[in-house]
Amino acid sequence: MHTIDLGYIDDDGRLYIADRLKGMIITGAENVYSAEVENTLTQDPAAGSCAAIGVPNPGWGERV
Numbered sequence: 001m002h003t004i005d006l007g008y009i010d011d012d013g014r015l016y017i018a019d020r021l022k023g024m025i026i027t028g029a030e031n032v033y034s035a036e037v038e039n040t041l042t043q044d045p046a047a048g049s050c051a052a053i054g055v056p057n058p059g060w061g062e063r064v
Contacts, residue, residue: 004022025054025064026062027061034054
């Protein structure tokens with residue numbers, strides 16, 4: 001499986017996600033940082049943890 005996440009495995013075999021290789025989502029004329037979307041969403045007390053990613057969109061390039 002290939003993702004855009006960067007991580008490492010410690011000596012006990014535990015996987016840690018440390019960062020994202022691609023942090024900007026290009027959507028139309030707007031460049032959106034996934035971290036900004038995630039930070040905004042997690043300010044809502046009803047929201048749990050989240051991850052924003054860009055998915056292909058034929059009209060906009062990517063969408064969040």
